[in-house]
Amino acid sequence: MAQASISQKSSLAARRPGARFAWIGQGFLLLLALGVVYILVTSFLKDPMLFAQVVLSGLQLGFVYALIALGYTMVYGIVRLINFAHGDVFMVGAFVSYYAVARFQLHLWPQLVLKGLSPGAAVVIGSVTVMLLSMLVCMALAVVIERVAYKPLRDAPRIAALITAIGVSFFLEYYGALNFVFSPRFIPYQRPFEVVTFYVNNGIHQLQPGQAPPSGSLLFSNIFLIIMVASIGMQVVLQYLVRRTKIGKAMRASSVDKATARLMGINVDGIISFTFALGAAFAGLGGVLYAIAYPSINTLMGVLPGLKAFVAAVLGGIGSIPGAFVGALIMGQAEALTMGYISTPMRDAVAFTILILVLLVRPRGIFGEPEQEKA
Amino acid sequence: MLLEVKDLNVYYGAIHALQGISFDLEEGEIVTLIGANGAGKSTTLKTISGLLRPRTGTVRLRGEDLTSMPAQNIVKRGMVHVPEGRKIFAPLTVQENLEMGAYTRKDKAEIEGNMARAFKSFPRLKERMNQLGGTLSGGEQQMLAIGRGLMAQPKVLLLDEPSMGLAPILVEEIFAIIKAINAEGVSVLLVEQNALMALSIAHRGYVLETGTIMLSGTGQELLENPRVQSAYLGH
Numbered sequence: 001m002a003q004a005s006i007s008q009k010s011s012l013a014a015r016r017p018g019a020r021f022a023w024i025g026q027g028f029l030l031l032l033a034l035g036v037v038y039i040l041v042t043s044f045l046k047d048p049m050l051f052a053q054v055v056l057s058g059l060q061l062g063f064v065y066a067l068i069a070l071g072y073t074m075v076y077g078i079v080r081l082i083n084f085a086h087g088d089v090f091m092v093g094a095f096v097s098y099y100a101v102a103r104f105q106l107h108l109w110p111q112l113v114l115k116g117l118s119p120g121a122a123v124v125i126g127s128v129t130v131m132l133l134s135m136l137v138c139m140a141l142a143v144v145i146e147r148v149a150y151k152p153l154r155d156a157p158r159i160a161a162l163i164t165a166i167g168v169s170f171f172l173e174y175y176g177a178l179n180f181v182f183s184p185r186f187i188p189y190q191r192p193f194e195v196v197t198f199y200v201n202n203g204i205h206q207l208q209p210g211q212a213p214p215s216g217s218l219l220f221s222n223i224f225l226i227i228m229v230a231s232i233g234m235q236v237v238l239q240y241l242v243r244r245t246k247i248g249k250a251m252r253a254s255s256v257d258k259a260t261a262r263l264m265g266i267n268v269d270g271i272i273s274f275t276f277a278l279g280a281a282f283a284g285l286g287g288v289l290y291a292i293a294y295p296s297i298n299t300l301m302g303v304l305p306g307l308k309a310f311v312a313a314v315l316g317g318i319g320s321i322p323g324a325f326v327g328a329l330i331m332g333q334a335e336a337l338t339m340g341y342i343s344t345p346m347r348d349a350v351a352f353t354i355l356i357l358v359l360l361v362r363p364r365g366i367f368g369e370p371e372q373e374k375a
Numbered sequence: 376m377l378l379e380v381k382d383l384n385v386y387y388g389a390i391h392a393l394q395g396i397s398f399d400l401e402e403g404e405i406v407t408l409i410g411a412n413g414a415g416k417s418t419t420l421k422t423i424s425g426l427l428r429p430r431t432g433t434v435r436l437r438g439e440d441l442t443s444m445p446a447q448n449i450v451k452r453g454m455v456h457v458p459e460g461r462k463i464f465a466p467l468t469v470q471e472n473l474e475m476g477a478y479t480r481k482d483k484a485e486i487e488g489n490m491a492r493a494f495k496s497f498p499r500l501k502e503r504m505n506q507l508g509g510t511l512s513g514g515e516q517q518m519l520a521i522g523r524g525l526m527a528q529p530k531v532l533l534l535d536e537p538s539m540g541l542a543p544i545l546v547e548e549i550f551a552i553i554k555a556i557n558a559e560g561v562s563v564l565l566v567e568q569n570a571l572m573a574l575s576i577a578h579r580g581y582v583l584e585t586g587t588i589m590l591s592g593t594g595q596e597l598l599e600n601p602r603v604q605s606a607y608l609g610h
Contacts (some may be wrong), residue, residue, distance in 0.1 A: 246474070253464045253475050259426055260462040265450030265479035265527060 018364055024248035029361070043341050049216055055333065055341035060224050060293060062332020066308035067286030069316070069324035070238060077319040078172040078255045078275045080158060081150065083095025084165040087306015088172035089142055089280045091296035093134040093287025094180050098189055100130045107192035107199045128191040131288050138284030146276040169339065188296035196222045205251070227289045235325050241278075251275060255319075304348060308335070311355040317368025326366060330354075377402045377562055378423070378454070378531055383432035385415075385422050390560075392418045393429070394586040400531065400564050403559050407565040407573040407594070409607055410583035417459050418564040419535045419583070423564075424456035425449045436531065451479045455529035459536045459566075461520040465509025469500055472508045472519055476526030486526070493522035496552065514545040521552065525561075532556065535566045549577055570607035574598045582607070 044051045045362050068090055073084045100106040107126035110117055117125075153161045177184040197207040201217035213219055242248035254261040254271045261268050290305060291297050311323075312331040316323025331351060338350045359363060378400040385393040393415050400406045408416050421427040423434050425446035434441045434512065441449055446456075455476075464472050473493055477486045494501035497518040503511060511519060524532055534553065538546040550564055550572050557563050567573035574580050574594040582590040582603060597603050 137426040174522045246478070249467065249471050250473060250478060252467055252471075256464045256466060257462055260458055260464070262426065262473070263424060263458060263462075263473045264523070265447045265452065266475070267445075314472045 020362060025199070025360070026037035029357070039341055040337065049218060050340070052218055055337050056218070056220055056224065057340075058333040058336025059329070060227055060332070061335055062329040063227045064286050064290050064293070065305065065309045065312050065331050066231050066325045067234060067282045068305060069312040069328045070234070070282045070321065072310050073316070073318055073321060074238075074251075074275050074279045074311040076313070078251060078272055079150070079154070079161075081161050081165060083150075083276075083279075083316075084162070084306070084310075085145055085168035086173060086279065086283055087302035087304075087309070088169050088176070089145075089302070090283040090287040090290070090306060091176065091297075091302030092141055092172065093138045094166075094189070094291040094301065095129050095176070095287075096134040096137045096193070096284070096297075097288040097291065098187065100296055101134055101192045101328075102190040106130055106133065123193045130192050131285055134288045135281040135284040138287070140279030142276040142370040143273050144169050146273055151272075162342060167174050172367065173299050173303070182299050182301065186298045189291045189297050191292050191295060193222075197214030198222075223289070223293045227293065229291060231325075234285070235321075238278075238282075238321060238325070247274065292330040304351075308351045311351050311358075313365075315354060315358050315365055317365030320365070320367040321368035323365055376400075377404075377436070378564065379433075379435040379438075380419075380423065381435070382462050383419070383422055383429045383434070385418055385427055385429045392586055393422065393602065395432070396498055396583075396586070396588055397432075398581050398588065398591070400562055403557070403560065403562055403577055404578045405553070405563040405565060407577040407580040409567055409570040409573055409580060409597075409603075411606075412568070413574045413585075414583040415503075415586040416583055417535055418459075418586075420456055420564070420566055424454065424533055426456075450527055451598070453530040454533065455524045455527045455531070456471070457520050457524040457532040457535060457537070459539065461513075461516045463508040463516045463519055463523075465507060467508055469508060469511070469519060470504045470506050472523050473500075473526050474561075476523035479527055485528075489526050489528065493525060496555070497522050503593050513540050514548070517541060517545075518552070519551060519557075521549075523608060525556065529561060531562050531564065533564045533566075536568060537565070538567065538569045538572065570603065571598075574603075 009313045041110065049086050070088065071086050071089075072083065073115070075081060102142055107123075107130050110122040110125040111119075113127075114122070143169055149164050153164060197205050197213075197219055198221070199207050199217040199219050200214040201214050207213055207219070238246075244253060250261065250266045250271050252265075253264065253276070254266060254268050258268045261271075286305075287302070290301075308331055309328060312327035313324045314327070315330060316325065316327025331354065334350050334354060335347045338344075343349075376398050379397065381397050383393050383396045384391070388400060396415070396419060398406070398408075408419060410416050418427065422429050423441075425441065425444055426447075428553060429442060432442070436449075436452055439452065439595065441452065441454075445450075464475060470490075473490055474486070477489060480486050480489075484543055494504070499515055500519055500522060503515065508516070521534070521537065524534075537549050537553065541549065547568065553563060553565065554576050565573055569594070574597050577594040579593050580591065581588050581598045582597065590597065590603065598608070
């Protein structure tokens with residue numbers, strides 16, 4: 001009896017001040033949700049084909065964000081650091097591929113070296129080479145960033161590393177903007193392969209250059225297909241790596257308890273470098289694909305996709321790999337639907353509104369576990 | 376001499392935690408360090424296994440100096456530390472925890488053999504093979520922690536408070552397991568608060584008080600020592 005009354009009292013005391021007015025916030029959220037549902041349903045009914053088109057463009061964005069978000073969530077999982085320089089690694093990936101293609105014509109090497117290759121195969125090999133090069137450069141960059149900027153702060157308060165990450169981000173953006181580095185201008189991106197657009201209208205047809213698609217057809221491009229395959233493929237590769245391989249299990253063990261991981265003989269510093277490198281490889285690939293899809297690059301191009309991927313990782317539950325993927329797809333949809341049905345300039349505002357809502361309603365995200373602070 | 380610890384001085388900031396500790400462990404022995412909370416027992420083990428760095432002093436394993444070697448390389452030299460509080464990787468399965476114990480081993484067949492052996496010694500772990508480590512009971516977690524340590528095929532096993540928080544019947548079981556491990560040729564350095572149990576299975580023991588070794592002797596000698604009896608055995 002006595003115990004029951006004590007626990008009741010403490011639960012009352014645990015209530016936050018102002019909880020009485022919580023209904024105002026909850027009512028606001030409900031109205032917001034109803035409004036979003038209303039807009040979605042009416043727009044779908046008005047023109048289902050247009051709606052499908054918008055969803056498709058949202059998927060394309062979402063798949064790119066997913067590639068970036070994996071890096072945020074993996075690095076957070078292992079060192080509890082939001083690596084704000086991650087979006088800039090993505091930018092470097094895009095620039096490396098730009099130089100490889102526009103300056104050095106690296107994507108043409110199969111035609112020059114491997115004579116007798118079919119033109120299609122040559123384009124595929126050339127483009128994959130460019131992507132692999134970008135991924136490798138990004139991996140090296142991330143490992144250097146980790147060693148130089150984050151490793152010395154491994155035992156410092158988390159806020160110190162966070163501020164350093166922001167510093168590294170600015171470093172990459174503004175040193176990249178120097179004229180003898182990447183220059184501050186918007187640079188038209190040269191693709192390693194041609195864009196082919198298809199339309200769906202009684203079957204899938206290729207759209208010829210100069211041809212207008214028949215009205216009421218759904219358009220998609222080979223770039224969309226490549227982004228989708230790459231993003232889902234990397235997700236599968238990563239799941240396999242983390243669940244089934246020795247190094248993946250060591251990553252999970254190190255993310256739980258670094259000291260004990262070392263007692264197993266795991267080189268935790270090596271595992272951390274590997275995690276940064278892996279995340280950077282995905283970001284580098286994302287950078288190339290993003291530049292191919294939206295072909296104008298600039299040293300600040302990584303900022304918004306980086307922040308949106310970060311929001312995606314938080315939305316999915318930071319530290320969770322499937323969460324990053326699901327969160328990114330939701331972010332892509334939110335952005336595309338906003339552009340399609342509300343207003344284009346609002347696309348970025350919506351992303352950060354989602355961040356605020358997640359932090360208010362469910363801070364641990366969709367798949368996240370409640371944070372347990374270590375004593 | 377298998378393991379030789381000489382004049383260790385370890386600091387936590389300004390706190391002088393270990394004040395010149397020296398002891399040794401011979402091939403085939405069980406040696407125990409007993410002492411109260413805060414005497415420096417866990418600090419000693421962490422320093423030996425490379426998690427902490429001594430300011431002065433040396434740790435030698437078969438004559439090789441380990442003092443500035445990273446913890447992960449010490450495991451490869453055949454010395455494994457089973458930490459206090461078990462430190463199971465909670466989101467990894469029992470099997471994955473054991474695989475992590477074998478992280479430094481390369482030979483797949485040998486790892487599988489060791490895993491089969493661990494499951495034979497701890498049949499309950501086999502039943503729970505695919506269960507997450509965090510869902511095991513305290514006793515099962517301790518068995519997993521010891522089994523995980525043995526997966527590296529150590530010559531020296533450092534055990535930190537294996538009986539902590541366990542029911543008396545489980546404590547007996549754990550100590551029987553430690554004796555069996557020792558009988559198979561693994562030398563054991565055992566840190567315990569349960570002085571009675573530890574001294575009764577140990578060949579030799581050291582009594583630690585506020586960072587220094589106050590007494591040493593065979594297990595039997597220490598059990599009969601009046602100071603040990605009054606301070607640690609509750610007589």
